[in-house]
Amino acid sequence: xxxxxxxxxSDELGPRWIxxxxxxxxxxxxxxxxxVAKEPETAQGHLDRLIRWACHALSLSSALSQPIALNLRQxxxxxxxxxxxxxxxxxVVSALLDCGVLGTLLEMLFAExxxxxxxxxxxxxxxxxxxxxxxxxx
Numbered sequence: 001x002x003x004x005x006x007x008x009x010s011d012e013l014g015p016r017w018i019x020x021x022x023x024x025x026x027x028x029x030x031x032x033x034x035x036v037a038k039e040p041e042t043a044q045g046h047l048d049r050l051i052r053w054a055c056h057a058l059s060l061s062s063a064l065s066q067p068i069a070l071n072l073r074q075x076x077x078x079x080x081x082x083x084x085x086x087x088x089x090x091x092v093v094s095a096l097l098d099c100g101v102l103g104t105l106l107e108m109l110f111a112e113x114x115x116x117x118x119x120x121x122x123x124x125x126x127x128x129x130x131x132x133x134x135x136x137x138x
Contacts, residue, residue: 013056018070021057021077024050025084032088047092054081055099060107072118075108079121086128086135093132102129102138 028050035043056062057078063071082101085092096102108114108122129135 013062014066015070017053018057018066018074018077021053021081022073025077025080028081028084029088047088048095050081051085051092051095051099054078054085054096055101055104058082058101058104058108060104060111072115075114075118076121079105079108079118079125083121083125083128086125086132090132090134093129093134096129097134097138102126102135105129 032043032047035046057074059078060075063074065071066074082096082105085096105122105126109119109126114122130138
């Protein structure tokens with residue numbers, strides 16, 4: 001499913017997209033390494049798409065447009081994806097910072113109606129971002 005959605009098989013940002021988001025973080029580093037080795041010309045495009053997905057998934061307004069059960073899953077998957085992307089290095093962290101992920105994570109941390117478990121995921125993602133020199137400078 002993730003390959004189908006990542007390759008542009010669907011532009012819908014609904015349930016299938018959220019399922020794909022949940023599948024990416026555990027395999028991101030290994031999969032990205034394989035993709036860079038096998039198809040370096042397409043790796044950057046896929047990485048850019050994942051960065052856009054992470055930024056969109058962390059948006060509270062976007063999550064509120066999802067059905068009840070999916071909105072929490074979207075925010076949680078977005079935080080995990082941002083955390084996994086930040087572990088891919090400084091260039092990826094710079095791209096995450098350019099799309100405003102730092103402010104979005106801080107907004108999620110201080111929102112009153114966000115659960116403690118989700119705030120913990122946001123804190124992990126924030127830690128992963130500021131663990132890189134580019135994140136600390138921001």
